[in-house]
Amino acid sequence: MKTTAAVLGGLAVLLAAGLFSLFLGRYPAGVHDLLVFLLTGRYDDPNLPLVITGIRLPRLLAAMAVGGALALSGAAYQGMFRNPMVSPGILGVSSGAGFGAAMAILFSLPAAGVQLFSFAGGLAAVLSAVAISRSIRGGHDPLLVLVLSGIIISSFFGALLSILKYLADPDDKLPAIVYWLMGSLADVRMGDLAVVLPLVAVGAVPLLFSGWRLNVLSFGEDEARSLGVHTGRLRMLVILCATLVDASIISISGIIGWVGLVVPHIARFAVGPDHRRLLPVSFLFGAVFMVLVDNLARSMASVEVPVGIVTAIVGAPFFIVFLKRSQARPWQ
Amino acid sequence: MAVTGGEAVLEVRGADMGYGGKAVLRNVSFSLNQGEILSLLGPNGVGKTTLFKSVMGFIPLLSGSLILGGRDIGRLKPRDIARIAAYVPQSHGTPFPYKVEDVVLFGRTAHLGPLSSPSRQDRMIAAGCLERLGAGHLSGRTFTELSGGERQMVIIARALAQEARFIILDEPTSSLDYGNQVRIIRKLRELRLHSVAVLMSTHHPDHAFMLGSKVLVMKENRQLRCGSPDSVLTGETLHSLYGVEVDVVSFSSGGGPERKVCAPIL
Secondary structure, X not given: OHHHHHXXXXXXXXXXXXXXXXXXXXXXXXXXXXXXXXXXXXXXXXXXXXXXXXXXXHHXXXXXXXXXXXXXXXXXXXXXXXXXXXXXXXXXXXXXXXXHHHHHHHOOOOHHHHHHHHHHHHHHHHHHHHHHHHHOOOOOOHHHHHHHHHHHHHHHHHHHHHHHHHHOOOOOHHHHHXXXXXXXXXXXXXXXXXXXXXXXXXXXXXXXXXXXXXXXXXXXXXXXXXXXXXXXXXXXXXXXXXXXXXXXXXXXXXXXXXXXXXXXXXXXXXXXXXXXXXXXXXXXXXXXXXXXXXXXXXXXXXXXXXXXXXXXXXXXXXXXXXXXXXXXXXXX | OOOOOOOEEEEEEEEEEEEOOEEEEXXXXXXXXXXXXXXXXXXXXXXXXXXXXXXXXXXXXXXEEEEEOOXXXXXXXXXXXXXXXXXEOOOOOOOOOOEHHHHHHHHHHHHOOOOOOOOHHXXXXXXXXXXXXXXXXXXXXXXXXXOHHHHXXXXXXXXXXXXOOEEEEOOOOOOOOHHHHHHHHHHHHHHHHOOOEXXXXXXXXXXXHHXXXXXXXXXXXXXXXXXXXXXXOOHHHHHHHHOOOEEEEEEOXXXXXXXXXEEEOO
């Protein structure tokens, strides 16, 4: 089966790339020492536990969670909006989060404050977009109104962010904001994951189970309703869950584009359009993609490159080749 | 010849229908029983789609009452409505290349729990419905690659899989070639034997004669007449509807019962 092959292949690459990522870093940890530590928990070098479980392992887990969650929410959004160009940021979650984080940086809040503000900013942006779309009635296509509201909110928060950048001290605050916006996994610690991963799970599980209804929704609003799907309620469920997932993820990673747009396409080519398979496979492929890209970001230059930059630089040509090669046409 | 006198599936009384407080249709009243077919005739833009959307509960009534399957439509959830009425829209757009068997399986949605997927039994029901329409051979094909007539059959099979007592079809024969039009009409006549009620819109008065159904005629956003094709579809009515002269001709082929066809005067 295609699906089985895709899942096994994905898991194999994930295992290999994940293991490899534990060796990456400036601190020299020998292959033998590291394997012994991973398998038995014994170590001679007293710094090993800090380097591995304190820094590299949380980073690996973060990469998996970030890639998986962004790809999952992207796939769910593409299905819900019936549009292949949709990415998780469509309703303004990243602009809101960016604004929130910049505000926290401007107020010199600690890392937890930046995370909290970015999370709140992301939620606030999407909820305002939803509120705007619900206040507009009368014959409009609800999906179109929703997308337009998202665009309005995105550009609004984008402008607010620009104000903050303009006001920020160019010696320390501005670089911090810009660096945060580029996205990075370098500073993620176990404590962050302990807060964020449960939130991601709360959003991701209902999304993973909404596959059948998203399939039905691909026939359009009226047809899905006539088949017994409460389309308004399903849309709200998807939006709230995806927003919870994305806002949590962005709060620890900064803004990482491209994964939520591209990975669902790759997953769709691998396992077909059925969301019952597409959603979990998107999660898996997103995790794989992010671990690979993060490995690259850590090793391609003597200084670490922000991973948000690498996703786009690697992803763009990859996606072009991919589109040229693939014969299947899942969007008609 | 029609199986009539079944239980009422749909009762519309003095209903105004429209969007955002603005009525598109005024004072609509008709009823439909199990085993009956009601053809909806009227020029473009007369409000047929509005009528369908109201009957499916997509838009609320502005006034009057609409009883679907014995219950007021305003009290029914999408899932309840889908268990009573199935909808076959005019064009079937899905951007994804689903298999035909999966498309029919979507008809089972109203019978599933909120987060669950169809079971083996659902698959068997879906396969049986495709078989019943003589379209079992399409099962493994890709829906988006089918011809218009084949797609229409698959969507009707999906409506059957929904196990609804009432099927609504929006111009089921438009964009089909002549042979497929006749095939669809035949299938719809057969549905009556399973005591399914059918409401369909069409631009061909002949289809109403072929179906031997009740006819509802609409003009200028109101209901003109409702009754048997013989009493409603006269040359006079057709002229007032479409603005062209039409002769309604009776004939009998091969000693069968008398039938009527429309012959436009050229």
